[in-house]
Amino acid sequence: MNVKFGLPLAAAALFLVAFLPCTAKGAAKKATGAEAFKMYCASCHAGGGNKVAPNHPLAGSSQLDSIVRFKDYLSSPPGHMPYYESLVKDKATLEALYKYCKTLKKAPGEPA
Numbered sequence: 001m002n003v004k005f006g007l008p009l010a011a012a013a014l015f016l017v018a019f020l021p022c023t024a025k026g027a028a029k030k031a032t033g034a035e036a037f038k039m040y041c042a043s044c045h046a047g048g049g050n051k052v053a054p055n056h057p058l059a060g061s062s063q064l065d066s067i068v069r070f071k072d073y074l075s076s077p078p079g080h081m082p083y084y085e086s087l088v089k090d091k092a093t094l095e096a097l098y099k100y101c102k103t104l105k106k107a108p109g110e111p112a
């Protein structure tokens, strides 16, 4: 390969490598856990708490013990907890949301 063509080619290759992953991601845009949380849960569980039933905080809940349990809970939520059918059926978003919820920590002094 001579230098005249080699450099532009290398530049083009670099451009592709740097750019393709972004466009691929854009095409199959899935909500991240944080986005899903903001969209569906934060109105009542901001910061991992519970504005409606303060003695049922999301952070540290035993319903987060496993993804199966989490899904079961969201499939038939008790009390004033809404049911999000499309979320429960969207495995990728549900898993992302689950992981995000696990990162939420109870504020010190909050009821268990």
Ligand code: HEC
Pocket (backbone or CB within 6 Å): 037, 040, 041, 042, 043, 044, 045, 050, 052, 053, 055, 056, 057, 058, 061, 062, 063, 064, 073, 078, 079, 080, 081, 082, 084, 087, 101
């Ligand atoms: C309209 C308010 C509201 C929204 C929105 C909401 N929740 Fe809840 N959530 C509640 C209430 C109220 C409870 C307590 C239910 C009960 O046991 O009476 C609860 C309880 C929970 C619990 C169990 C806590 C415990 O007692 O251990 C989990 C887990 C949970 N919510 C997750 C979520 C997730 C994930 C989302 C978003 C997909 C969400 N909630 C959206 C109101 C809400």
